[in-house]
Amino acid sequence: MADTMTLPRYLLRNARQFADRPAIREKDRGIWQTYTWRQYHDHVRDIALGLAALGFTRGGKLSVIGDNRPRLYWSQVAAMCLGGVSVPVYQDSIAKELAFVLDHAEVSVVVAEDQEQVDKILALKSQLPALRLVIYEDPRGMLQYRGADLKSLDEVEELGRRFAAEHPGHFEREIEQGRLDDVALFAYTSGTTGTPKGAMLTHANMVETGQTLAKSEDIRLDDDWLAYLPMAWVGDSLYTLVVNLMVGFTVNCPESPETVQRDLRELGPTAVLAPPRIWENMLTGVQVRAADAPRLKRWVFEWSRAAAERAEILKSEGTPVPLGLRLRLALGNFFVYGPVRDQLGLRQARWAYTGGAPLGPDTFRFFRSFGVNLKQVYGSTELTGLVSLQPDAEANPTTAGRPCPGIDVKIGERGEVLVKSAGVFKGYFKNEAATREVIDRDGWFHTGDAGFLDPRGHLVIIDRAKDVGALADGTAFAPQFIENKLKFSPYIREAVAFGHDQPFVTAMIAIDPNTVGSWAERRGVAYTSYNDLSQKAEVRRLIGEEIGRGNETLPEAQKIRRFLLLTKDLDADDAEMTRTRKVRRRYVVEKYAPVIEAFYSGRDSVELTTAITYEDGRQGTLRSLVHVQDVEGAAVRV
């Protein structure tokens, strides 16, 4: 076996070496249907030759749209076998985004999961001059659809089998021609800033990143993996396509997006990757069920949970766990941790990743203390999805992990994280200027994230680089880093931190009306509205304590000294946030200029006049005197 091969060559190897081993499963009609590597290979071959018969040639672009389905993965590999490029797109993209990507990528063939997706593509056809063929996987509802440019995947495979009879050896010859520096995948960035950009990833990018991952993590041939994250996301391509082809383990496709939780439990995959939102949902689910349990069960749960958390803290401090606690852990594992892991489908998971956004330390600790080997991973599309991850013994909620072997990380100007690795992409498709902006002359990729390497050698990501400023004395100031710490509190919904060119850090807080509301009810604090609730002295005290807790984990210079509670939540309708709930920093600074002035002039109240937009579009103003509060234990240094 050559050390590095193109992905299709791995497929040929697997068909020989792992012929009868399960390659991919799909839950259909309530039963896991298994395809072996030989079947995987045969389907890819038939689809590829069918595409060849229909005129798909080297350099062609094929797009897949739909949920995770074996046949959509096969179609991507089939395109790569012919020297083509796979362009997976998000199945829930709105028409405008979809049209942009398909047109920009010059996609000639789209493989759509079902009628719903076909309809979307057909509606955009006039805007897609390069599109020649739409292939659908599920024939349901397609009876009335006609057209030479519309085919079912079964038809394509049939064409492929006929083509094979007329052109023996064509498939293998095409694979033979493939080179490692051929582009295999366009991964479009989600486009929070401007239009999406198509990152070109080569076979070498993907295979070498796959090898890096396989070297850093314990990945085995008999692993089971659940493919449920969007195919258009580079992380799914890396694991479900690339690492799967390289290692030969089994990928499992859930029955439908709604059944993922149940399928996860049924399958018990040996490794799990999930964004913070899913871990948080799982934890909430556990807490709700514990709260609803009968008193005895609830007591056992809480008793075990307390033991687990204490042990976790001791372990992270490097202190040995006393015998009594170990005994409690053993009991807890039998009665609580094991069953909970089992319920969540994490019982067989040797490792689990969270990435993409910060995960609250409490959530992180909960899973670790319950015996889930949860770790952080960091990567980006342009780096084929992998930069750093946490080794088992070094898992912690604050870092993004240790850069993987072969991946060089350094900190550039303004604390920007720069990366050089075999995974650095070839460039953005048809956007030379943007490529030059992010890859410098020496080949370092500029991630746009600000961070640092801690003494252990772990990478810590603090913010987007362009948002990082400096306090008046020159200390770096990363607003998002501070805001995330605050938002880990259940009572704080949104936070905006100020400090650029100022002597200290301050924050505007929007409380979470649900949690603070029920907190107030439990304490008999009566309130009428969000406005009223936010200005209660008790609530100010509560949030002050929460900020104090956040301050404990912040360096001295970055501690929040003063804060104020907004009389309304930050809102996209008021242009304070984007629709994806990211603070529009520049606008907020302008709009809340009097607040900032009050923070730093030492005044203890400010009149807040906010224009608000009601849901029916009416405009109104809300005028109120708002207290500016000092945070206890973090008094202003003058």
Place this chain on the structure above:
Amino acid sequence: MSTLLQIQEVSKAFGGVQAVNRVSLDVNRGDLISVIGPNGAGKTSLLNMVSGFYHPDHGRITLDGADITHAAPSRIAERGVARTFQNIALFRGMTVLDNLMLGRHVHMKTGVLGAFVYWGLAQREEVTHRRRVEDIIDFLRIQDLRRRPTGSLAYGLQKRVELGRALALDPKVLLLDEPMGGCNHEEKEDMARFILDVNEEWGTTVILIEHDMGVVMDISDRVAVLDMGAKIADGTPDEVRANPEVIKAYLGDAKGTTERRHG
């Protein structure tokens, strides 16, 4: 196309109220026919006579040439007529899966004794029927609901499960009594899609009672209009839309019967 269901001059009175008055309707194999009309026009009564819940006072109903005018509902179901109800009639405490399996009941042959022993015939039979039920679950996209008690489901989903149970019968004729009543826009769209797919792909003949004119005109091959128990129009959606009698029944005449689309 051959006539599958023939309704000839049927009438039904309840006390002094003439609910259905000499209505005739020929339904061809593979048709998707909608029956519309203001509230109290006799639509549901007509459906009830086809499914054997009521027996007509006069007239004759034949299915595939066989007279079913006075047959019991169970016999009619065995002959391949399935229905859903205006007010959902599922077993609320039972799971979706069990409700659907129950829909296969007319196809099950194992007796009480055989079922008690289970292994052997009953087990094989259960597997066969489960396979069919799984097709329906896949078709209706309710894979995530298999083990949920139907009573705990949202209204729109209960409607979908009820359609599923009717489909489990493998019907020749599917009678749908306001399958979209009380559903939101998205649920309506889904339901319309399912009805079209059943009709097109499985070739099932469908008779639909529905108030949403947009849906009716969009998906039906033919529309029959009832008013005050009598059929006043029958034709393609375009013909019916242009029919002055229909406009009068719907938009009201001088006496002031008003339009009621969501009764």
